[in-house]
Amino acid sequence: MGAVVSLSNIHKQYGNHVAVDDLSMQVEAGQVYGFLGPNGAGKTTSIRILLGIIDQDSGQREIMGHSRAFDVARRIGYLPEERGLYKNMSAERVIAYLGRLKGMDGKAAINRARILLDRYGLGDAAKKKVKQLSKGMAQKVQVLSTFVHDPDLLVLDEPFSGLDPVNQQILEQLLSDMREEGKTIIFSTHVMQHAERLCDRIGLIARGRDVFSGTVREAKRLLTPHIHLRTAQDITPLKQLSVISDVTEVNREDTMIEWRFEADKSLTVERLVELCAKNGIGIDHFAMIEPSLHEVFVHLVGQDTRQETGAEREALS
Amino acid sequence: MNKAIYLVARHEFLETVRTKSFIFSLALIPALLALGLFVPGWLASSTAVTRNVVIVDMTDNGTYGDRVAQELERAYARKALASVTAHVRAYALPDYKIDQSLDAEKLPSLLLKRHNDFTDRDADAFLQNGGLTWAMAIAMPFLRPGSPPPTIESKSIRLVDLPHNMDKAGLADDPASLLRPWLNGDRKLVISGTEERLHAAVIIPRGTNPAAPDSLGALGYGSMADSVQIWSDGPLSDSLSSRLPSAIDAAFRKDALVAAAGNPEILDHAGYRAPMLELDISAPEGREVTPADMIARALPRILSFMLIYFLYINMYMLMSNTMEEKANRIIEVLVNSITPNQLMVGKLLGSSLVALTMFSFTVVTFMAIMLLAGGSMFVEFSGVILGLLVNTPILPAMLVYFVLGYFLFAGIFLTLGAFCETAKDVQNLSTPVTLLMLVVPLVVWAFADDPSGSGARILSWLPFFGPFMMMARATSDPQVADIAGSIAVQILTIGGLLWASGKVFRIAVLFTGKAPKIGQLIRLLRTGG
Numbered sequence: 001m002g003a004v005v006s007l008s009n010i011h012k013q014y015g016n017h018v019a020v021d022d023l024s025m026q027v028e029a030g031q032v033y034g035f036l037g038p039n040g041a042g043k044t045t046s047i048r049i050l051l052g053i054i055d056q057d058s059g060q061r062e063i064m065g066h067s068r069a070f071d072v073a074r075r076i077g078y079l080p081e082e083r084g085l086y087k088n089m090s091a092e093r094v095i096a097y098l099g100r101l102k103g104m105d106g107k108a109a110i111n112r113a114r115i116l117l118d119r120y121g122l123g124d125a126a127k128k129k130v131k132q133l134s135k136g137m138a139q140k141v142q143v144l145s146t147f148v149h150d151p152d153l154l155v156l157d158e159p160f161s162g163l164d165p166v167n168q169q170i171l172e173q174l175l176s177d178m179r180e181e182g183k184t185i186i187f188s189t190h191v192m193q194h195a196e197r198l199c200d201r202i203g204l205i206a207r208g209r210d211v212f213s214g215t216v217r218e219a220k221r222l223l224t225p226h227i228h229l230r231t232a233q234d235i236t237p238l239k240q241l242s243v244i245s246d247v248t249e250v251n252r253e254d255t256m257i258e259w260r261f262e263a264d265k266s267l268t269v270e271r272l273v274e275l276c277a278k279n280g281i282g283i284d285h286f287a288m289i290e291p292s293l294h295e296v297f298v299h300l301v302g303q304d305t306r307q308e309t310g311a312e313r314e315a316l317s
Numbered sequence: 318m319n320k321a322i323y324l325v326a327r328h329e330f331l332e333t334v335r336t337k338s339f340i341f342s343l344a345l346i347p348a349l350l351a352l353g354l355f356v357p358g359w360l361a362s363s364t365a366v367t368r369n370v371v372i373v374d375m376t377d378n379g380t381y382g383d384r385v386a387q388e389l390e391r392a393y394a395r396k397a398l399a400s401v402t403a404h405v406r407a408y409a410l411p412d413y414k415i416d417q418s419l420d421a422e423k424l425p426s427l428l429l430k431r432h433n434d435f436t437d438r439d440a441d442a443f444l445q446n447g448g449l450t451w452a453m454a455i456a457m458p459f460l461r462p463g464s465p466p467p468t469i470e471s472k473s474i475r476l477v478d479l480p481h482n483m484d485k486a487g488l489a490d491d492p493a494s495l496l497r498p499w500l501n502g503d504r505k506l507v508i509s510g511t512e513e514r515l516h517a518a519v520i521i522p523r524g525t526n527p528a529a530p531d532s533l534g535a536l537g538y539g540s541m542a543d544s545v546q547i548w549s550d551g552p553l554s555d556s557l558s559s560r561l562p563s564a565i566d567a568a569f570r571k572d573a574l575v576a577a578a579g580n581p582e583i584l585d586h587a588g589y590r591a592p593m594l595e596l597d598i599s600a601p602e603g604r605e606v607t608p609a610d611m612i613a614r615a616l617p618r619i620l621s622f623m624l625i626y627f628l629y630i631n632m633y634m635l636m637s638n639t640m641e642e643k644a645n646r647i648i649e650v651l652v653n654s655i656t657p658n659q660l661m662v663g664k665l666l667g668s669s670l671v672a673l674t675m676f677s678f679t680v681v682t683f684m685a686i687m688l689l690a691g692g693s694m695f696v697e698f699s700g701v702i703l704g705l706l707v708n709t710p711i712l713p714a715m716l717v718y719f720v721l722g723y724f725l726f727a728g729i730f731l732t733l734g735a736f737c738e739t740a741k742d743v744q745n746l747s748t749p750v751t752l753l754m755l756v757v758p759l760v761v762w763a764f765a766d767d768p769s770g771s772g773a774r775i776l777s778w779l780p781f782f783g784p785f786m787m788m789a790r791a792t793s794d795p796q797v798a799d800i801a802g803s804i805a806v807q808i809l810t811i812g813g814l815l816w817a818s819g820k821v822f823r824i825a826v827l828f829t830g831k832a833p834k835i836g837q838l839i840r841l842l843r844t845g846g
């Protein structure tokens with residue numbers, strides 16, 4: 001399948017602040033692509049450039065074979081980071097209106113709005129004004145309005161932010177449904193669990209720069225897995241090995257202690273078991289746990305996660 | 318029309334006219350119009366406070382006090398008579414009217430008079446023969462059956478006696494001490510069993526005489542001993558200051574006149590006037606200028622004023638609506654579906670339809686109120702105004718200049734609104750344009766008195782001023798060149814402004830943070846956002 005979205009060496013600067021620096025990414029048709037990065041990393045700016053809302057200073061963008069997203073606007077659904085709706089319109093009318101702006105016929109738009117509201121548990125709220133809905137319901141209405149026109153590409157900027165756990169789960173389900181239907185989805189987030197569960201590929205940026213691009217599995221391989229070992233014996237001989245590091249006690253029950261440590265990639269499970277046996281360390285429980293995406297994120301972004309200065313917002317203002 | 322523009326315009330229109338606040342505003346229009354047109358007069362007549370005044374005449378012959386009282390009575394009589402004749406002008410049977418004016422050949426001269434036309438004899442006849450009953454008996458045969466009764470203001474001055482325990486002689490030596498407790502309300506008069514305050518005291522000292530025109534007394538530099546003293550607690554109220562000094566003045570002037578002539582008949586001659594006709598050459602043989610012509614001249618100016626303030630209300634609404642869309646970020650979704658230019662033009666068209674709806678409703682309501690007007694002083698003019706609205710180009714002119722005025726300012730306000738995220742931003746950014754909107758009617762008003770003069774003609778061709786100046790000239794037969802030129806200039810200006818607004822709007826809708834300063838705005842424009 002060909003690339004639906006392609007950004008090549010994109011650069012965008014506001015005054016002295018570089019918002020996006022030589023960013024490249026490619027998203028294939030039917031993929032769910034997680035655009036990850038800390039706050040202020042340049043995710044929203046990149047998405048706006050991708051959608052043609054703002055222009056890049058340099059670099060190339062291509063979306064569905066066009067350099068201007070506006071040419072294929074009817075095939076794109078977009079959920080901006082900061083959300084709002086017409087408060088005095090009913091849920092179904094606001095969805096239908098945004099659908100009509102995407103080229104839908106009036107009757108088809110209102111019918112589709114009703115179907116979507118029914119399907120995602122908002123049937124009773126269809127006639128209610130947006131201002132009468134709870135925050136979660138209003139956010140769902142906004143999400144539904146992004147794909148009322150049945151787009152091929154969904155671009156969602158921080159879709160999970162502000163949602164409670166129940167609604168986050170519903171949104172995850174909704175995105176899974178979209179994937180099943182063969183839609184291409186790009187969403188940005190700084191909550192790694194969503195990306196871990198949903199994404200085929202991820203792109204991680206920090207300070208506007210490309211830090212990683214690949215599958216979740218490839219990302220996890222960047223870090224060595226953790227080993228959990230429960231034993232009643234002293235593990236000092238293991239601690240002294242150069243291939244083992246970061247040894248920490250994570251649990252103690254009577255004489256049993258559970259240790260967690262990192263092992264060099266060269267150390268296989270078989271070799272470790274052998275070493276334990278040789279040093280008289282009995283194994284009550286053994287597990288090799290791969291790193292979470294969150295850990296990979298923290299590792300890659302490092303300092304940047306602690307410097308959420310909102311520099312991009314400042315530069316914009 | 319481009320479908321996206323149509324959808325935005327339709328949305329803008331429907332979502333505004335469906336709101337409770339818009340419906341409430343429409344409902345408020347007739348109430349406010351009625352309030353503005355009729356309530357001030359009604360309030361003035363129904364809540365008028367009667368002021369208690371004592372006149373102390375210390376002159377040797379002691380006649381000035383009575384004469385001042387008589388002049389006050391005459392002033393009241395003139396006002397009441399004027400109300401009766403205004404009523405006749407409004408409700409006269411068609412047989413007694415020619416166009417909008419009374420048929421002078423068929424009515425007694427008393428009924429043809431206006432306030433300043435009534436002589437002392439008219440006023441005295443009114444006072445001596447039963448007042449309003451007498452006047453209405455004269456008017457009744459000429460009025461349409463079922464006409465409402467006229468509204469007559471009650472007397473605003475009641476003359477009272479000197480409090481019985483006050484030393485009249487002492488007033489000559491120390492009036493302030495003696496009058497102070499009465500005038501500041503510490504002591505009260507008892508009138509018909511109720512306590513009332515004394516509002517003013519007129520003391521005519523013994524040595525007071527009519528003053529020659531150039532004398533110090535006439536110029537207000539006389540002494541306490543030879544000048545009429547008007548005492549009160551602070552400045553005189555409006556009702557006293559408009560009547561008391563003029564009544565005193567009239568009494569003394571007439572006294573001097575009679576003394577000089579040696580004959581009271583001289584007062585009749587003092588009221589003689591030059592017979593005059595004010596004529597207009599617009600008709601083939603000329604025609605007399607009527608009050609309707611005066612109204613026709615004044616009405617467009619007033620409407621020009623109203624036009625700009627009406628526009629201001631709509632501009633503020635437009636700016637606030639845009640600010641709201643910007644603040645709740647929906648604008649970002651919109652510009653992903655349609656171009657900023659489509660969004661701007663759609664919003665402009667939709668909001669202009671909203672404004673036009675409100676404007677048309679106001680005009681129709683105003684005309685309906687004119688049609689139904691009754692029982693007020695305003696009723697005399699309602700027929701004239703209605704006739705003007707129907708028979709002159711005022712209404713089409715209003716429509717054209719309203720639309721031109723709307724688009725002149727709307728692009729600017731819409732673009733400014735697109736930079737705003739809070740009501741404070743709206744206030745700050747709109748201030749310069751608001752000031753322009755305040756200045757325009759003042760300048761137009763200054764030149765409107767000479768609607769065909771060079772000043773008015775130049776203003777007609779200037780951007781922003783044109784629609785309002787031309788509105789003010791609507792009934793003054795402006796030259797075709799002025800009409801065409803003014804409209805062309807405004808349309809060109811609108812085109813230029815909308816082009817510029819479109820460029821700025823594109824940047825503004827996606828601009829976040831505080832509203833930009835001018836320098837920042839120029840930088841943004843240069844760099845394309």
